[in-house]
C-alpha cells in the first residue's frame with residue numbers, strides 16, 4: 001500500500017530549490033530556450049510559494065533513463081528542471097526544446113507543488129499546437145490553449161492557472 | 174505502466190478544512206494521461222546532488238543544535254516491495270521549537286543558529302536511507318482557531334519515473350495534535366493516514382547518543398504485464 005501525498009507547505013523553499021535547478025542546460029548553450037511563466041490562484045493572484053518541476057526528452061527525443069533504450073543522450077542536458085516561484089509568482093527554466101517521441105508531439109511534463117496543494121498537479125507544455133497529438137486531441141478544444149506555450153523573444157511563456165477562468169488543463173496519471 | 178494508488182490514499186485537492194486549498198485546487202476534472210515514455214521515465218538523480226554531511230542535519234555548523242537527537246531511517250520501495258536503490262531523498266523540517274529557518278516563519282520561538290533543517294541522501298542498494306537530525310517541534314498556524322501542526326518532517330522522493338514522484342510528511346507516533354490537523358486528516362483512508370506515521374525503533378537507537386524512528390515510503394508499483402509493447406504500439 002502506497003504512502004499518501006501531503007502539501008509541501010509554505011516553507012518548501014528551505015528544502016527543495018537547487019541553485020542550478022532552473023538550468024536544465026548551462027547558460028549559454030546554443031539553441032537553449034528560456035521558458036518563463038507565472039502561477040496564479042483562483043482569484044487571479046500570483047502564487048509565491050509554488051515549485052515547478054519539468055521532465056522532458058532531449059532534442060532527439062531521447063530520455064536519460066534505462067527504460068528508454070532509444071539512444072545516447074546529449075551531454076550537459078539534465079532533462080529535469082526545478083524552480084520555486086518568486087514573490088510575484090514567476091518561474092523560469094532554461095532548456096533545449098524537446099524532440100518528438102513516437103506517436104506524440106514534443107512536450108514537457110510539468111509538476112506543480114505549492115502550499116495549499118495537498119498533492120502535486122501535473123500538466124504539459126507543448127511548444128506548438130498539433131492536432132495529431134493524441135493527448136492534445138483528448139482535451140476539450142476550448143481548453144487546449146492552456147497547454148500551448150506562447151513564443152517570446154528568447155523562448156516561451158507558459159502561465160499556470162490553478163483554478164477559475166482559463167484554468168490550466170491538469171492530468172491524471 | 175504504473176498501477177494506480179488505492180482510492181482514499183491521497184487527499185482530495187479540494188479539502189475545505191485546509192483553508193489554503195480553497196483558491197488553489199483545480200475546479201475542472203483532470204484529463205486522463207496515458208503513461209507513455211515521458212511518464213514511465215523520470216530523473217535518476219545521484220551523487221552530484223549531495224554535499225558533505227547532507228544526511229546529518231546536526232553537523233552543518235560549528236556547534237550542535239538544541240533538541241532531541243534522532244535517527245530517522247527507512248526504505249524507499251514500490252508497491253510490489255521492490256526497493257528503489259540509489260535514489261535521491263530530500264527532507265526539510267522545523268527546529269526543536271517548531272520554528273523554520275525561513276523569512277516568512279515569524280512565530281515567537283527562536284531560530285537555532287546551529288540548525289538549518291535541510292537534509293539530502295541517496296538510498297543504498299536495498300533502498301535504505303538514514304538521516305541524523307533533531308526531533309522537530311509542533312508549531313502554530315493560522316488555519317483555524319488555535320491551530321497547531323503535529324510535529325513532522327517533509328520528505329521528497331523521485332522513485333524511477335515521473336509517475337512515482339511523491340512529496341509527503343512523516344509524523345511521529347501518538348501525536349496528540351493529529352485530531353485537529355486538517356492536513357494529516359485530509360487523507361481519506363485512516364489506514365493510509367497511518368502509513369505517514371513513523372515507528373519508534375529501539376533497535377536503531379544509539380546508546381548515550383540518539384533515539385530512532387523508522388519510516389518506509391512506498392511508491393506506485395509497476396504493472397506486471399510488459400509495458401514496452403504498449404509503448405511500441407503507438
Ligand SMILES: [Fe+2]
Nearest residue numbers: 009322325327
Ligand atoms: Fe511543515
